[in-house]
Amino acid sequence: MTLPAKLTEIIEDFEAVEGQDKLQLLLELSDELPALPAELAEHPELLEPVPECQTPLFLKVDAADAEHVRLYFSAPPESPTTRGFASILHQGLDGESRQTVLAVPEDFYLAFGLGEAVSPLRLRGLSAMLSRIKRQVREAQQA
Template sequence: MSLTTPPPSDVPLPPVLAEIAEDLEALPAAQRLEMLVELGASVRAVPEPYASDTGLMEQVVECQSPVFVAVELEPADPPSSGRVTLHVSAPKEAPTTRGFAGVLTEGLEGMDASEVLAVPADLPARLGLPELVSPLRVAGMTSLLGRVQRQVRERLDDGRAS
């Protein structure tokens, strides 16, 4: 996996992610990190069966901390309009990583599958993360988004709406 930031995209961010990006951009760096930590504090505990068996989730190995993700897609017609539910497990001892999880759960939760798939890969750059955290952490956030989008695609492809 490359540690480079994806090329800039002209694709607009969905409203909630755009608002998070604007809020982060308006703050000095130290306060941006605080906001990221606050977003991480809002990440809810994963429900059963994931809580007792992280093997049902996908590990995001590019993250420096043990992060696991699972996507559920509600049945809909057409399937691409099914609402996404995102479950992310990230340790409380990793507040920055939990912040990434918080951005994605707050920003993607309840969106249509097609909207989640349209989120550009340069999201971490639009959030100003390269100025705040190491390239490895930016790569972790990029990978977390990529895993979410891949799981959405898989559920659409094989008709596995939850």
């Protein structure tokens, strides 16, 4: 599986810990999710909902620059698992090229080894986020 270096580094961090420490790492990542820029915070209608997530999550992809895709997420602070997943995608893919983002396998999240700490339903939310990101990138390519 070929992944961007930043995403590979996050996976390696998860591989280095066991059991509940994986969940703790996910919760730490949730604190690192950046706030929305003012232009998106003031216009939440510009964000796409991800209803597959168990808690409200919204995202926006700016793929106008083929070499530097920008990702933006909005998730409530009381939803640390969802925020952690968004933070993984932000840290791992923000600033990468369209081609790099599109090349990420749909099931890349299995490498985190979170199956015992997080429900399959929550993991599907992460997969849904990636699917929406890729769709928005493909739409930008066609524009």
